[in-house]
Amino acid sequence: MPDTNAPGTTPIALDAMGGDHAPHEIVAGAVRAVREHGISVILVGAPRPLQDALARQHATGEIPIVRAEESLAMNEGALASLRRPRSSIAVACHLVRRGDACAVVSAGSTAGIVATGKLRLRAQHGVLRPAIAVALPTLPTPTVLLDAGANAEVKPEMLVQFAHLGVAYAETALEIPAPRVGLLTIGSEPEKGNKLVKRAHELLTAAPDLDFAGNVEGHDLLTGVVDVIVTDGFTGNVALKTMEGSVRYAFTELREAIRESPAARLGGMLQRRRLKDLHRRLDPEVHGGAVLLGLAGTVVIAHGASQAQGVAAACVLATRLARQGVVARIGERLAASHRPHRLW
Amino acid sequence: MPDTNAPGTTPIALDAMGGDHAPHEIVAGAVRAVREHGISVILVGAPRPLQDALARQHATGEIPIVRAEESLAMNEGALASLRRPRSSIAVACHLVRRGDACAVVSAGSTAGIVATGKLRLRAQHGVLRPAIAVALPTLPTPTVLLDAGANAEVKPEMLVQFAHLGVAYAETALEIPAPRVGLLTIGSEPEKGNKLVKRAHELLTAAPDLDFAGNVEGHDLLTGVVDVIVTDGFTGNVALKTMEGSVRYAFTELREAIRESPAARLGGMLQRRRLKDLHRRLDPEVHGGAVLLGLAGTVVIAHGASQAQGVAAACVLATRLARQGVVARIGERLAASHRPHRLW
Numbered sequence: 001m002p003d004t005n006a007p008g009t010t011p012i013a014l015d016a017m018g019g020d021h022a023p024h025e026i027v028a029g030a031v032r033a034v035r036e037h038g039i040s041v042i043l044v045g046a047p048r049p050l051q052d053a054l055a056r057q058h059a060t061g062e063i064p065i066v067r068a069e070e071s072l073a074m075n076e077g078a079l080a081s082l083r084r085p086r087s088s089i090a091v092a093c094h095l096v097r098r099g100d101a102c103a104v105v106s107a108g109s110t111a112g113i114v115a116t117g118k119l120r121l122r123a124q125h126g127v128l129r130p131a132i133a134v135a136l137p138t139l140p141t142p143t144v145l146l147d148a149g150a151n152a153e154v155k156p157e158m159l160v161q162f163a164h165l166g167v168a169y170a171e172t173a174l175e176i177p178a179p180r181v182g183l184l185t186i187g188s189e190p191e192k193g194n195k196l197v198k199r200a201h202e203l204l205t206a207a208p209d210l211d212f213a214g215n216v217e218g219h220d221l222l223t224g225v226v227d228v229i230v231t232d233g234f235t236g237n238v239a240l241k242t243m244e245g246s247v248r249y250a251f252t253e254l255r256e257a258i259r260e261s262p263a264a265r266l267g268g269m270l271q272r273r274r275l276k277d278l279h280r281r282l283d284p285e286v287h288g289g290a291v292l293l294g295l296a297g298t299v300v301i302a303h304g305a306s307q308a309q310g311v312a313a314a315c316v317l318a319t320r321l322a323r324q325g326v327v328a329r330i331g332e333r334l335a336a337s338h339r340p341h342r343l344w
Numbered sequence: 345m346p347d348t349n350a351p352g353t354t355p356i357a358l359d360a361m362g363g364d365h366a367p368h369e370i371v372a373g374a375v376r377a378v379r380e381h382g383i384s385v386i387l388v389g390a391p392r393p394l395q396d397a398l399a400r401q402h403a404t405g406e407i408p409i410v411r412a413e414e415s416l417a418m419n420e421g422a423l424a425s426l427r428r429p430r431s432s433i434a435v436a437c438h439l440v441r442r443g444d445a446c447a448v449v450s451a452g453s454t455a456g457i458v459a460t461g462k463l464r465l466r467a468q469h470g471v472l473r474p475a476i477a478v479a480l481p482t483l484p485t486p487t488v489l490l491d492a493g494a495n496a497e498v499k500p501e502m503l504v505q506f507a508h509l510g511v512a513y514a515e516t517a518l519e520i521p522a523p524r525v526g527l528l529t530i531g532s533e534p535e536k537g538n539k540l541v542k543r544a545h546e547l548l549t550a551a552p553d554l555d556f557a558g559n560v561e562g563h564d565l566l567t568g569v570v571d572v573i574v575t576d577g578f579t580g581n582v583a584l585k586t587m588e589g590s591v592r593y594a595f596t597e598l599r600e601a602i603r604e605s606p607a608a609r610l611g612g613m614l615q616r617r618r619l620k621d622l623h624r625r626l627d628p629e630v631h632g633g634a635v636l637l638g639l640a641g642t643v644v645i646a647h648g649a650s651q652a653q654g655v656a657a658a659c660v661l662a663t664r665l666a667r668q669g670v671v672a673r674i675g676e677r678l679a680a681s682h683r684p685h686r687l688w
Contacts, residue, residue: 149530185578186496194497218581218582219586231582234537235578235582237561237562238530238561239562239583243590244562247591250591251594
């Protein structure tokens with residue numbers, strides 16, 4: 001893997017106004033990204049609060065600021081992004097479009113980021129719908145799940161495209177050679193599922209440029225049986241949140257068990273390193289968040305509750321995606337899949 | 345709660361040929377149900393193997409056998425149930441229909457049980473689609489999730505009916521007073537989700553006989569925020585399997601952490617009781633399995649991998665459901681919901 005950045009590279013456009021802890025934690029994360037990871041960053045937002053936040057980090061003048069007078073609130077969605085062409089996320093997208101930045105990072109409202117990205121960056125040539133990809137913490141390599149929530153309603157052809165988007169992500173940012181694709185449904189036989197997945201199963205089977213491994217089920221999300229799992233954004237979002245909630249539930253139960261007796265506490269302390277590793281793998285503060293794939297530019301959606309560490313991790317992920325050329329790789333894959341070939 | 349059984353009550357019709365470990369573990373479970381829980385059971389299946397299995401349990405002649413020469417294989421689904429009117433699950437349904445049994449218990453193929461149940465027991469009056477309900481291990485009382493896989497495609501009206509089925513289950517078998525209902529989707533605001541849930545949200549809001557608490561998300565499955573969670577059978581099945589897989593994943597990671605050092609092992613041993621409690625709550629061997637609701641008779645679907653303990657637990661659950669009159673309660677709720685009233 002190349003180092004995440006080199007002198008003179010195009011900066012990340014960081015939406016400094018999006019997120020539960022904006023702007024202070026966002027700015028603190030930017031300072032970490034610059035100082036600890038050598039990433040070049042542009043802060044996008046209201047200059048005065050950003051200057052104050054930089055001063056609090058003893059970093060006055062260290063990171064350039066691009067003005068955006070408006071911002072989207074965390075509970076605002078698609079409509080607000082239409083109404084506010086000068087929001088911080090819209091301006092960040094514009095910087096990428098002009099070539100002044102290589103990627104957008106935002107911890108703002110997911111619906112707002114998706115809508116603004118589609119409007120300001122546009123979908124890549126040939127992409128029916130951009131999709132949100134998350135890297136699930138399987139070993140030895142992560143499993144890419146998409147769509148994790150951008151499209152509540154999809155058509156079978158879109159699931160095939162999601163497979164290409166996910167494979168490009170796995171190949172580039174995760175460096176997985178020849179990623180295997182699974183289709184999320186409710187049984188392993190090809191005829192299991194709803195109309196959408198039955199048709200998608202046929203299309204994926206016929207797709208010559210995909211290593212389609214067949215159906216996978218909910219319990220396969222964390223077993224690493226495939227490298228990329230495709231599903232519609234409704235099912236994917238429910239599955240992702242169910243996974244997060246279930247792991248949190250199991251850990252809470254465990255923590256209570258550890259508290260139960262002094263000896264158990266001792267044992268618990270000794271397990272802590274292992275648990276920290278696991279927590280690290282599951283924590284968006286560490287892995288950097290979700291990626292909106294299929295746009296003519298890289299967009300990383302950091303967790304809304306991101307603090308400095310999470311923002312810095314999202315900048316690292318965005319830099320890696322941009323440097324590894326995930327957008328170009330998606331373009332190649334889709335161009336190849338559009339070439340005429342006999343399906344049967 | 346009344347005791348699970350009393351002398352002279354109607355027996356359970358137990359499909360002795362369904363399940364990965366049929367007939368021996370099924371028969372062993374029947375013997376446990378009879379001896380340990382005082383439940384009266386009829387074994388349905390091929391007489392000779394069942395007599396052999398009873399002999400191995402030193403229970404020759406202790407449990408009546410009703411002959412069924414055919415059975416559905418674990419990988420057989422809906423079509424096979426049409427082709428085999430004399431399968432063990434079909435005969436078990438027939439016993440309930442004739443009033444010779446109060447409930448069906450089977451560890452056979454879920455698709456086969458659902459198809460056979462719909463064909464032989466019929467849907468209850470007014471029920472559009474029977475649904476599979478599972479009790480999730482929340483505290484202090486379980487949360488009912490349905491549909492967990494009977495209907496991959498549903499209409500909004502069906503989700504409202506699922507709410508009534510789930511509430512009746514929660515009120516009777518789980519003894520939860522005034523159960524609160526949530527709709528599984530991908531955001532807490534009413535407009536979040538796909539077309540199906542947006543319309544279902546309107547219908548549930550307007551339903552006068554339901555305590556509708558609004559949208560819930562995947563991470564709410566194990567928090568107990570509502571008592572009944574309704575969803576389509578595709579999403580519900582993915583969510584349930586994701587939950588099971590995620591909890592298993594967290595526990596496997598934990599077990600490896602416990603093995604890591606002798607002191608950690610000691611601590612781990614001390615936590616074991618707590619973990620066993622948790623495992624008990626999550627284990628279908630203990631809680632008895634899923635329930636097919638909306639048929640003119642009680643049907644419990646034990647886990648396919650059920651051994652004697654799981655089969656006995658399923659018989660206990662079936663007895664409780666039958667004695668508490670879940671079918672009658674569903675009938676009352678649906679009749680009330682069909683009475684004319686102004687919706688807006």
